[in-house]
Amino acid sequence: MPDDARLDKAILASPLAIHGLTVSYDHRPVVHSVDFVTPPGSMSAIIGPNGAGKSSLLKAALGITRRLTGDVRVFGRPYAQMTRHVAYVPQRNSVDWDFPARVIDVVVMGLFRDLRWWQFGGRGQRRRAMQALTRVGMEAFAERQIGQLSGGQQQRVFLARALVQEADLTILDEPFAGVDAATETAIVEVLKSLRDEGRTLLCVHHDLATVRDYFDHVLLLNVRRIAAGPVDQAFTEANLQATYGGRLSSVQLARLVEPALAAREH
Amino acid sequence: MSEFMMFSLVPLAVAVIISMTCALLGNFLVLRRQSLIGDAISHVALPGIVVSFLLTGVLSSSAMMLGAGVSALVTVVMIELIRRLGRVEASAAMGVVFTSLFALGVLLLEWHGASGVHLDVEHALYGNLESLIWFDGTGPAALFDPVALADLPPQLGRAAWVGLLVVAMLVVLRRHLVLGSFDPEFAASVSARPALVDLLLVTLVAIAAIAAFEAVGSIIVIAMFICPAAAARLMTNRLGRQIAWSQLFAVLSAVLGYLLAGHAPGWLGFEASVSAAGMIASVAGLILLAACLAGPRRRRTGAATSV
Amino acid sequence: METWWRALTFTLGYNTSVVTLGAMLLAAGAGMVGTFVLLRKRALVSDAISHATLPGLALAFILVGLTTGDGRYLPALLLGAAASAAIGLWAVQSISDHTRLGEDAAIGAVLSTFFAVGVVLITVIQSMAVVGQSGLTGYLVGATAGMLASEAKLIAACALGLLAAVLVLRRQLLLVCFDADFARTQGLDTGRLDLVLLLLLMAVVVIGLKVTGLILIVALTIIPPVAARFWTDQPMRMVALAALLGALSGYLGVTLSSVREGLPTGPLIVLSAFGLFMVSFLFSPRRGVLASLLAYRRLRRRVHLRQGLLALAREEPIFDDLTLTLLCRRGHIRRDGVATSAGLAAARDADHEERLWALYRERYPDDALHREHAGLVPIHEVLSPDAIMALETQLLGRREVVR
Numbered sequence: 001m002p003d004d005a006r007l008d009k010a011i012l013a014s015p016l017a018i019h020g021l022t023v024s025y026d027h028r029p030v031v032h033s034v035d036f037v038t039p040p041g042s043m044s045a046i047i048g049p050n051g052a053g054k055s056s057l058l059k060a061a062l063g064i065t066r067r068l069t070g071d072v073r074v075f076g077r078p079y080a081q082m083t084r085h086v087a088y089v090p091q092r093n094s095v096d097w098d099f100p101a102r103v104i105d106v107v108v109m110g111l112f113r114d115l116r117w118w119q120f121g122g123r124g125q126r127r128r129a130m131q132a133l134t135r136v137g138m139e140a141f142a143e144r145q146i147g148q149l150s151g152g153q154q155q156r157v158f159l160a161r162a163l164v165q166e167a168d169l170t171i172l173d174e175p176f177a178g179v180d181a182a183t184e185t186a187i188v189e190v191l192k193s194l195r196d197e198g199r200t201l202l203c204v205h206h207d208l209a210t211v212r213d214y215f216d217h218v219l220l221l222n223v224r225r226i227a228a229g230p231v232d233q234a235f236t237e238a239n240l241q242a243t244y245g246g247r248l249s250s251v252q253l254a255r256l257v258e259p260a261l262a263a264r265e266h
Numbered sequence: 267m268s269e270f271m272m273f274s275l276v277p278l279a280v281a282v283i284i285s286m287t288c289a290l291l292g293n294f295l296v297l298r299r300q301s302l303i304g305d306a307i308s309h310v311a312l313p314g315i316v317v318s319f320l321l322t323g324v325l326s327s328s329a330m331m332l333g334a335g336v337s338a339l340v341t342v343v344m345i346e347l348i349r350r351l352g353r354v355e356a357s358a359a360m361g362v363v364f365t366s367l368f369a370l371g372v373l374l375l376e377w378h379g380a381s382g383v384h385l386d387v388e389h390a391l392y393g394n395l396e397s398l399i400w401f402d403g404t405g406p407a408a409l410f411d412p413v414a415l416a417d418l419p420p421q422l423g424r425a426a427w428v429g430l431l432v433v434a435m436l437v438v439l440r441r442h443l444v445l446g447s448f449d450p451e452f453a454a455s456v457s458a459r460p461a462l463v464d465l466l467l468v469t470l471v472a473i474a475a476i477a478a479f480e481a482v483g484s485i486i487v488i489a490m491f492i493c494p495a496a497a498a499r500l501m502t503n504r505l506g507r508q509i510a511w512s513q514l515f516a517v518l519s520a521v522l523g524y525l526l527a528g529h530a531p532g533w534l535g536f537e538a539s540v541s542a543a544g545m546i547a548s549v550a551g552l553i554l555l556a557a558c559l560a561g562p563r564r565r566r567t568g569a570a571t572s573v
Numbered sequence: 574m575e576t577w578w579r580a581l582t583f584t585l586g587y588n589t590s591v592v593t594l595g596a597m598l599l600a601a602g603a604g605m606v607g608t609f610v611l612l613r614k615r616a617l618v619s620d621a622i623s624h625a626t627l628p629g630l631a632l633a634f635i636l637v638g639l640t641t642g643d644g645r646y647l648p649a650l651l652l653g654a655a656a657s658a659a660i661g662l663w664a665v666q667s668i669s670d671h672t673r674l675g676e677d678a679a680i681g682a683v684l685s686t687f688f689a690v691g692v693v694l695i696t697v698i699q700s701m702a703v704v705g706q707s708g709l710t711g712y713l714v715g716a717t718a719g720m721l722a723s724e725a726k727l728i729a730a731c732a733l734g735l736l737a738a739v740l741v742l743r744r745q746l747l748l749v750c751f752d753a754d755f756a757r758t759q760g761l762d763t764g765r766l767d768l769v770l771l772l773l774l775m776a777v778v779v780i781g782l783k784v785t786g787l788i789l790i791v792a793l794t795i796i797p798p799v800a801a802r803f804w805t806d807q808p809m810r811m812v813a814l815a816a817l818l819g820a821l822s823g824y825l826g827v828t829l830s831s832v833r834e835g836l837p838t839g840p841l842i843v844l845s846a847f848g849l850f851m852v853s854f855l856f857s858p859r860r861g862v863l864a865s866l867l868a869y870r871r872l873r874r875r876v877h878l879r880q881g882l883l884a885l886a887r888e889e890p891i892f893d894d895l896t897l898t899l900l901c902r903r904g905h906i907r908r909d910g911v912a913t914s915a916g917l918a919a920a921r922d923a924d925h926e927e928r929l930w931a932l933y934r935e936r937y938p939d940d941a942l943h944r945e946h947a948g949l950v951p952i953h954e955v956l957s958p959d960a961i962m963a964l965e966t967q968l969l970g971r972r973e974v975v976r
Contacts, residue, residue: 020893022876027868029949033880064454069876071893080457088455095449098566098673099297100505109445112456117438145503147567161452242935296674301681302617309788351862352854357677358616358799362850365792369843372789376837485692489685496678531697544692551686558672566673 012076013040015085015169015200016061021070023053023060029068031057034225038169038202043195044217045205049244052222054204055091055173062088062171074169084113087167089158091174097147103157104129104142110161132163137186152183159187163194170194172203176210188214208248211235271403274528276418277395280425281520281546284478285490287429289516290436291471292495293509298447302357303342303468304491306364307475308484310334310341313371320374327420331476338472341367342465393483395524395542398422421481428477432470439463444505482543489547490516497554500561519550580828588722589831595725596784596823596842598732600793603777604819605739607794608801608812609770612750617680618665618771619794623778623787624684625661626654627691627712630782634709635698644698644709647724647783655779661687662771713786724783731780736816738773746770747808785839792843793819800850803857822846874899875949879923881905885912886924926952929964936967 011017016038023031031053038044046054060067063079074082087110107129114125133139136156141149149157155175162170170191176184191201191214205211211218211231218234220226220243227239240248288304295301311334318333341363348359398421402414409415436443445453446460453460471491478487498511523546528539558564579585583593610616633653638644661683668679695709739746748756749766756763774794781790801814826842858864873895881896882905891897891910900906905916912920929952952961 020880022880024869024872027865027872029872029876033876033883059451062455064451068873069880069893069896083455083457086455088452090449090451090455094451099448100499100503100508101444101448102504105505106448109441109448109452112441112445112453112458115441117441145567147503165456296678299675299677301675301677302620305620305681305684348854351865352803353860354799354802355611355614355616357614358611358795361616361620361791361795362799362847365789365795365843366847366850369789369792369840369847372837373840373844376835376840485685485688488681489689492678492681492685496674496682499674499678500672527693531700539696540693541696544689544696547685547689548693551682551689554682554686558668558674561672564672 008076010037011073014038014076015040015074016171016202017073017076018057018061019071019073021057021060021072022068023056023065024068025056029223031060031221032224033069034221036219036225036228038200039217040200041195041198042217043191043201043203043215044219045203045211045215046219046221047205047208047211047243048221048226052243054221057221058088058171058173058202058204062086085168087162087165087170089162089170089172089175092151092154092158092177097149097154099146101146102142103133103138103144103146103149106146106157107132107160107164110164128164129160132160133157135163136160136190150180152179155179155183155187159190163190167199169200169202172201174204174206177206208240271405271408272400274524275403276398276400276422277542278521278524280398280419280422280481281395281486281524281542282517283422283425283429284474284482284486285494285516285520285546285550286513287425287432287474288478288487288490289494289498289512290432290509291467291474292491292493293498293505293512294443294447294467295471295491296495296499301492301496302360304471304475305488306341306345306360307338307468307472308479308487309364310337310367310371311476311479311484313337313367313374316371316374316378320378327424327480330480334476334479335472337367338476339469342468342472393479393481393486393543395482396539398481424477425481428473432474435466435470439466443467482546486543486547489550490519493547493550493554494519497550497557497561500557500564503563503567515550515553519546519553523547523549574832577828577832580831581824585831588725589827591722591725591729592838593824593827595729595732596827596838597820598729598736598823599777599781599784600797600819600823600842600846601816602732602735602739602819603781603790603793604797604801604815604817605736605812606770606773606777607819608798608808608815609739609746609750610774610794611798611802612747612808612811613767613770615676616795616799617677617791618662619774619778620791621661621665621680621684621687622658622771622775623782623790624691625664625687626658626779626782626787627688628694629653629655629657630709630712631691631694631698632657635694635701638698638701647727650712651779651782654782655775657687658775658779659772662775666771712782713788728780728783731776735773735776735780739812742766742769743809743812747812751808785842789839789843792846793822796843796846796850797822800846800853803853803860806859818846818849822849872949878903879927879949882916882920882923883927885916885920928968929961932964932968932971936964 014037018034018036021031021034022029030051034057046057048054056065059065060070061072061079072079074085079086104126108125110132111125111128130139130142133142136159138153138156138160141153146154146157159172159175162172175187179187191203195201203215205215212235215231217229218231219228220234220239222243222245226243227234227236292301292304295304314334314337315330317337318329322329344363345356345359348354348362349356352359354362398419400408400418402408402411402417404414442453442458442463445456445458446463450460475484475487478490494512494515495508497515498508501511502508524542526549527542527545530545531539576585580589580593583590607616607619610618630650630653633649634644636653637646637649664683665676665679668674668682669676698709745756745761745766746769748759748761749763749770753763756766777794778787778790781793784790785793797819798811798815800818801811804814805811822842822845825845827838829845830836830838830841853861855862877893877896878899880893881891881900884891884896885900885905891900897906897910900916901908903919904913905919906912933952933956956964
């Protein structure tokens, strides 16, 4: 039985608290009555098989797509009032990379809300954008046309655009999809440094093998919420089995959960 | 000189202003892969005008423009409804709506054809640029004569106002437009209202199309929405420069097209001149052809992704 | 009314009957070809093709007119139209293949430029001393009123040939539209089939010019297939249905236009097609708007109600207005929000069922994946009584252990 007062406090402190969120497509729920309270200062992963509704959950939470039911709060207030506190990094392939823009132009887009319509972006804006680019190791590419970037570089630019927003919560949709190993390491470093600043990260993540290394909290999702919590409590063989059904072999499962066993024995 | 002032100055000015306005908006249509919305809107101006004529009984410009504007809005709403509620692909939904409304326009027109209306499909398509005569434009002095200026064909003033409106809206909305065109999901997450901006862009397209339609016919409108911007897209990788190129191409097409229409037949030994609107659009097409063959940035960069 | 009936029953005279049949065959062919093009997601290519016929038409008119003095010679005009449409098609293809511009820009650029050239040529014609100039504008919006039986027969014969070609090629075309990569692995030359499809489309447009005019022929290649899509998910049925809907629009359009003098055929055919589309769009039980809206509302209520009952069972507060309204309307809670005894019973049932479903998902994850109701349907409607008994036993056993 959840204690009301305590629950409220958790929701007030949470940078993203989702309650009873349902998203439907084609008269079928693709996300069904999901509750998830993102712990502040955490680095959380949303994992689940293809079609489990991971991206749909995020898009509906951010008001990008319509939701059937549910309530979304940012620090206890409706999301629409609190967009400033949230940065969103969409999937890399959701945009046309042949768009006539330079890397720096894309990063400056992150400062959208800081400028009124009569203002033109000045040196201050550029400096902030360059700082963000430096943080992701892309400062040398500032003047490049975005079409000339590799997949990993594109992802870093997207991350830089989120960095300039200086948001309390950064939501990333598959930031490691189709990027090279060096980029993956670099992005993880940046995300961890953000967490160390007290910010919260929430990622849709695909690679089960790296969940333990990268994240401290996890939401297992397959249309419904299967489990959620700290990685060593929620990322268990039984929960993975329930999330992925027969799609993971017992060998794979054992290998994924092994570190937990090893840690416990230790 | 006075002949130029009287017969050519106003048509040329109207053509240049309208070409530049349409090309300016065209940049965003081409980037968003919505080029054909301009096509659809210019087709449905016809039913709008016919219906407004049938309702009011007069062929006044304001009633015509209102009718065309309403039908443009109806078109956009219908396309969106069919696309979303019926889950029909956008281009197919567009094809369903504009052809049906155009058919409605033709039907109503022919139905009333017997009663001798001075409206015909050809006029709607080709416009009548050549008829914008400035009778008081007898010499350079007329440019400073308030009486003569008051006699300027009203289409010029309307085109100028619409041009100013479009420029002003684009300046105000520039960041919204760029963001919503490049990454609509991110735009939604920073409350840049991409859906609202979409609607505003389409409305501006409709306004420009209608102002142009009255003076130069719908065919030039479609060409000017697409050709200069598409050609400019092949010249550069920077948005600002692309817009500048598109404006240059628009002016070039308007001036060259107008002059060729008036004088080229004469060089070939014909008496009459050919359609100026048609010639302007043809020149715009030729410029695009040249850009396709030799534009420095004509190849795609980056991984092509579906939108 | 009586005239219409006579036209409908083909008793209004030979000429009308031939024109009606010709238009029906043409529209059926347009619907079939259009379906493949729609499935290939290139619906508006036909817009470019149709506008691109104008310069060819005008040039053919000039050439024939200069040699014979009268430009109206249908075969030559159609040949000219086909030639310039082919060039337009090639231009669309080259622009979208070899430059960074999208197909939309390519289509728009080609249709406006070609049409503009056509307009220029028409103004040239107007300054020439050639007979039959007014016949040319008929190609803009179509004119069947003055159509000769011989012309109608030519159109009907071409349309028949087109239908035959589509029937022969249907399987290959479908494969290319559905999955071009797979088709390639099956040894099909997808590039050539694509070309064949576009040539068929071009044939439809050129043949249809005289009937509906070049702007409206586009409608016949788009509207019937889009309407057919609402009734079936099976591609071959969609092709057949599009042909049927096309033929029906042709039939209705031509017969309606014979009701009164001066009613244009092309627009009436298109508007008939649009009427059929609207019926499909609104009332199709599969994908129609009404069915969709009802299903959406039903799903939303179901989810709200379930969430509300579960919240009651777990004694959690409910804030959502719609949930409260629904619970109140069903008598599960009183106006002040306190649960009634019936409400508590329903809540217990819902909670129990939720547990059964959860257990089912846990025990049979693979089977659960195949069921799409996401646990919103009462469990006894889906599983056999035996399976439910087994689950109940397991659930009971688990409770004992917990205790």
